[in-house]
Amino acid sequence: MANNIDSNEVKLTAKDFVTDQDVRWCPGCGDYSVLAQTQRVLPDLGLPKEKIVWISGIGCSSRFPYYMNTYGFHTIHGRAAAIATGTKLANPELSVWVATGDGDLLSIGGNHFIHTCRKNIDLKILLFNNRIYGLTKGQYSPTSEKGKVTKSSPYGSIDFPFNPVTLALGAEASFVARALDRDPKHLQYVIKRAAEHKGTAFVEIYQNCVIFNDGAYSSLSEKDTRDDNVLYLEHGKPMIFGKNKDKGIIVDGTTPKVVSLTEGKYSVNDLLVHNEFDKSVVLAYLLGQMSNHAEFPTPVGIFRQISKSTYHEDMEKQIQEVKAKRGEGDLEKLLFSGNTWEVK
Amino acid sequence: MAKKKEVKSLSEVTVRFAGDSGDGMQLTGTQFSDTTALFGNDLNTLPDYPAEIRAPAGTLYGVSGFQLHFSSSDIYTPGDNPDVLVAMNPAALKINLKDLKPSATIIVNIDSFDAKNLKLASYASNPLEDDSLQGFNVIPVPITSLTAAALEGSPLSTKEVTRCKNFFALGMMYWLYGRPIEATLSWINQKFSKKPEIASANAKALKSGYFYGETTEVFATSYTVEPAPLPKGTYRNISGNQATAYGLAAASVKSGLPLFLGSYPITPASDILHELSKLKNFGIKTFQAEDEIAGITSAIGASYAGSLAVTTTSGPGLALKTEAVGLAIMTELPLVIVDVQRGGPSTGLPTKTEQADLMQAIYGRNGEAPLPVIAASTPSDCFYMAIEACRLATKYMTPVILLTDGYLANGSEPWRIPHVEELQEIKVKQRTEKEGFYPYSRDENLARPWAVPGTPGLEHRIGGLEKSHIYGNVSYEHENHDFMVRMRAQKIKNIENDIPDLEVRFEQEGDLLVLGWGGTYGAITEAVLCARKEGLKVSQAHLKYLNPFPKNTAEVLKKFKTVLVPEINLGQLSRILRAEFLVPVVNFNKMKGLPFKASEIEAEIMNLLGGKQ
Numbered sequence: 001m002a003n004n005i006d007s008n009e010v011k012l013t014a015k016d017f018v019t020d021q022d023v024r025w026c027p028g029c030g031d032y033s034v035l036a037q038t039q040r041v042l043p044d045l046g047l048p049k050e051k052i053v054w055i056s057g058i059g060c061s062s063r064f065p066y067y068m069n070t071y072g073f074h075t076i077h078g079r080a081a082a083i084a085t086g087t088k089l090a091n092p093e094l095s096v097w098v099a100t101g102d103g104d105l106l107s108i109g110g111n112h113f114i115h116t117c118r119k120n121i122d123l124k125i126l127l128f129n130n131r132i133y134g135l136t137k138g139q140y141s142p143t144s145e146k147g148k149v150t151k152s153s154p155y156g157s158i159d160f161p162f163n164p165v166t167l168a169l170g171a172e173a174s175f176v177a178r179a180l181d182r183d184p185k186h187l188q189y190v191i192k193r194a195a196e197h198k199g200t201a202f203v204e205i206y207q208n209c210v211i212f213n214d215g216a217y218s219s220l221s222e223k224d225t226r227d228d229n230v231l232y233l234e235h236g237k238p239m240i241f242g243k244n245k246d247k248g249i250i251v252d253g254t255t256p257k258v259v260s261l262t263e264g265k266y267s268v269n270d271l272l273v274h275n276e277f278d279k280s281v282v283l284a285y286l287l288g289q290m291s292n293h294a295e296f297p298t299p300v301g302i303f304r305q306i307s308k309s310t311y312h313e314d315m316e317k318q319i320q321e322v323k324a325k326r327g328e329g330d331l332e333k334l335l336f337s338g339n340t341w342e343v344k
Numbered sequence: 345m346a347k348k349k350e351v352k353s354l355s356e357v358t359v360r361f362a363g364d365s366g367d368g369m370q371l372t373g374t375q376f377s378d379t380t381a382l383f384g385n386d387l388n389t390l391p392d393y394p395a396e397i398r399a400p401a402g403t404l405y406g407v408s409g410f411q412l413h414f415s416s417s418d419i420y421t422p423g424d425n426p427d428v429l430v431a432m433n434p435a436a437l438k439i440n441l442k443d444l445k446p447s448a449t450i451i452v453n454i455d456s457f458d459a460k461n462l463k464l465a466s467y468a469s470n471p472l473e474d475d476s477l478q479g480f481n482v483i484p485v486p487i488t489s490l491t492a493a494a495l496e497g498s499p500l501s502t503k504e505v506t507r508c509k510n511f512f513a514l515g516m517m518y519w520l521y522g523r524p525i526e527a528t529l530s531w532i533n534q535k536f537s538k539k540p541e542i543a544s545a546n547a548k549a550l551k552s553g554y555f556y557g558e559t560t561e562v563f564a565t566s567y568t569v570e571p572a573p574l575p576k577g578t579y580r581n582i583s584g585n586q587a588t589a590y591g592l593a594a595a596s597v598k599s600g601l602p603l604f605l606g607s608y609p610i611t612p613a614s615d616i617l618h619e620l621s622k623l624k625n626f627g628i629k630t631f632q633a634e635d636e637i638a639g640i641t642s643a644i645g646a647s648y649a650g651s652l653a654v655t656t657t658s659g660p661g662l663a664l665k666t667e668a669v670g671l672a673i674m675t676e677l678p679l680v681i682v683d684v685q686r687g688g689p690s691t692g693l694p695t696k697t698e699q700a701d702l703m704q705a706i707y708g709r710n711g712e713a714p715l716p717v718i719a720a721s722t723p724s725d726c727f728y729m730a731i732e733a734c735r736l737a738t739k740y741m742t743p744v745i746l747l748t749d750g751y752l753a754n755g756s757e758p759w760r761i762p763h764v765e766e767l768q769e770i771k772v773k774q775r776t777e778k779e780g781f782y783p784y785s786r787d788e789n790l791a792r793p794w795a796v797p798g799t800p801g802l803e804h805r806i807g808g809l810e811k812s813h814i815y816g817n818v819s820y821e822h823e824n825h826d827f828m829v830r831m832r833a834q835k836i837k838n839i840e841n842d843i844p845d846l847e848v849r850f851e852q853e854g855d856l857l858v859l860g861w862g863g864t865y866g867a868i869t870e871a872v873l874c875a876r877k878e879g880l881k882v883s884q885a886h887l888k889y890l891n892p893f894p895k896n897t898a899e900v901l902k903k904f905k906t907v908l909v910p911e912i913n914l915g916q917l918s919r920i921l922r923a924e925f926l927v928p929v930v931n932f933n934k935m936k937g938l939p940f941k942a943s944e945i946e947a948e949i950m951n952l953l954g955g956k957q
């Protein structure tokens with residue numbers, strides 16, 4: 001079972017997931033890559049198309065469902081997670097995906113996001129984070145850096161941004177990951193891992209908006225800088241990065257530090273080893289925060305995956321328990337329950 | 345040995361229990377209602393409680409009341425003015441005195457008439473000792489100390505003993521009106537089965553109250569109100585919220601669709617959520633959402649996935665759901681939205697009733713966004729209207745708003761329980777055929793197909809953007825938008841062919857028609873009946889369908905010289921009637937957070953027909 005839905009495996013290809021609609025994102029937009037990688041991963045899940053549902057809110061990335069040949073619902077701003085929750089709970093047999101942006105999920109939809117994580121609703125949430133409002137033509141978003149100059153912040157934004165990974169961790173999401181639109185293989189890997197997870201799977205995708213925020217992630221994607229700036233998290237592996245694999249991460253008390261592996265002071269054995277399945281959220285949180293600070297590389301990969309019961313499982317279980325205890329619902333009995341009397 | 349006391353027969357009585365919100369007045373009232381219903385009287389109730397859960401004891405704003413009207417014949421309202429007031433403290437007396445009939449009986453708990461409580465109630469002098477209660481039949485009873493005496497030796501603390509006093513009062517009232525105490529005794533035993541000391545104390549207080557009435561000289565007379573000649577059948581007492589919940593459960597059974605409720609707690613609608621949460625053995629899924637918006641949007645997601653989806657709320661919640669209602673209209677998904685109206689605007693009067701969400705329900709959305717709006721007229725009617733809302737939603741693929749109100753929701757009445765086979769089936773099609781499937785094609789009702797995820801071969805995309813006719817692709821075409829806006833409107837308008845005509849009671853034409861909607865049904869009916877007894881020719885009609893209106897509405901309106909429209913708002917239905925039908929109608933409005941009294945409407949009828957007031 002390559003997915004967490006019980007179903008006979010079917011063989012499909014990426015092409016099967018392409019619709020007849022023209023894709024209307026700006027040329028060069030990072031959304032194209034996410035669409036392509038997702039279409040490549042979905043056949044691996046072995047699910048028939050009709051069991052997959054894509055639900056989105058409003059924003060550039062929320063056009064996603066129109067381009068995905070599955071069931072799709074392009075809803076209203078911020079509400080995708082809440083609508084998807086209803087869909088999943090009504091029919092747990094479905095694999096329900098949310099395509100959303102930084103404004104959609106973290107600003108207007110922030111409340112639904114944290115509560116979805118908290119309740120461990122079995123949704124796969126792909127956050128297309130371009131750190132800008134694209135569809136409304138370039139205002140700062142809740143993930144824009146402080147000081148950002150945009151149309152609505154001509155003197156620089158005075159907002160502190162959200163870090164989506166730490167926000168999701170704080171909201172008890174059971175799967176938290178990050179990937180880059182410009183690293184297709186790794187993005188595919190992360191999406192697949194999300195699909196296989198049971199519970200809320202949150203994937204932050206750094207997505208380049210060529211029109212309003214071009215180059216926001218260039219240091220993570222350009223050939224000459226990316227190796228020094230990206231830390232690939234791999235379970236059980238020490239945290240090494242750098243063009244020459246010569247840098248690593250250690251923790252001093254509760255503070256992570258970048259150390260050199262060539263100066264003789266530290267060796268691979270001193271480095272922090274990644275544990276995706278750590279019961280404690282502390283390590284994942286430390287890693288999550290590193291992207292807030294320029295001196296650290298930006299971690300990508302799976303920050304944390306834990307196992308806990310999903311909302312729909314508990315809901316079904318409770319229904320079965322009550323049925324076992326009180327018997328299958330009988331409407332006639334219900335209507336005639338309580339204090340009744342006869343008028344003859 | 346007590347003398348045999350006189351027993352007088354009455355045709356109807358209105359009783360009001362009033363005390364601190366911690367005194368258990370709602371419980372006392374509910375027990376008296378249930379017993380009275382079991383006894384066979386027709387009845388109608390009006391709970392009235394403060395928004396604060398436990399307002400400071402003894403204060404005027406902390407007074408909680410429960411009024412009930414019971415009778416040996418059909419009745420329609422909780423009674424205009426009580427014949428009997430049970431006042432547990434000075435504040436309860438002060439607040440309720442002005443409503444009483446001139447010669448009403450007032451049973452007061454004199455133990456609470458001390459300096460502190462008198463001051464809290466802003467009494468300069470003790471009303472029991474001056475002449476301010478002249479004309480009333482005041483019966484002073486030391487309820488607190490009698491309860492304490494009855495429970496002497498009980499293991500309960502003094503505070504716990506004091507809390508049993510409402511059962512003493514209830515017992516006294518049972519004796520006074522010749523009601524049996526057994527139903528309440530068994531309720532007590534069930535309710536406190538895990539706390540036998542409390543059960544036995546309450547039972548003892550109840551019995552002591554009853555015997556106090558029987559054996560002491562305090563009451564010279566007791567009363568009987570004979571059972572009402574109701575139609576044959578099995579009855580239960582039911583409140584509007586419970587009836588709504590049962591109606592939704594029934595619709596789920598009758599349609600074969602699993603019920604999904606997405607809801608956020610809000611007064612006075614939460615009891616629907618509570619009731620449905622108990623019914624998990626019906627496979628009902630209740631989702632207590634993080635906010636009102638998630639309440640409705642989760643329901644929309646469930647509807648999309650093929651459930652009978654419902655969200656329940658009150659006015660402020662409906663305001664929050666507005667945008668999502670538009671989405672359900674645009675995507676043409678079935679959804680039932682129950683709005684239990686309360687006093688507004690804003691937080692307004694959460695625990696009081698009002699009918700001021702009519703405009704919000706019919707028009708309160710961006711764009712041209714019509715949907716069916718229907719309203720229940722009595723507590724038990726909520727059951728049938730909930731089923732009707734589900735029928736319309738699934739048949740026409742549309743959200744439907746069902747309006748009830750705080751008065752219907754919390755008020756109760758005897759209900760002749762229908763058998764399941766008497767209830768209409770709800771026929772629902774969910775599309776499975778691949779051949780010729782288009783997401784925005786339409787059937788004879790102009791409804792689009794309900795093709796739920798999981799159905800092979802019908803993968804398609806819907807959304808809030810305008811869609812092309814038939815094919816359902818995103819469309820910005822001018823002609824298509826014009827077409828689709830009109831199509832959605834026509835679909836809703838056509839429902840007029842599928843609902844009953846507006847019925848006129850009494851003369852089918854004439855000088856005066858009293859036209860109401862929703863929870864004012866009882867008061868209007870009683871007012872019209874009283875006016876007719878006085879010889880006035882006045883007819884009555886009641887709208888249960890507010891959008892679209894019944895097909896014959898225009899015709900009915902034109903047959904009367906004057907149409908009087910009483911509403912608990914500033915004239916919302918009146919405006920719509922004038923706009924839709926170009927008829928002058930006469931407003932009659934009241935916005936006190938209370939239902940109409942029948943006498944208020946009757947006075948207006950007299951006024952319009954030139955009779956005496």
Ligand code: SF4
Nearest residue numbers: 026029060134209210
């Ligand atoms: S505005 Fe930016 S995010 Fe939107 S489609 Fe264009 S490039 Fe992509």
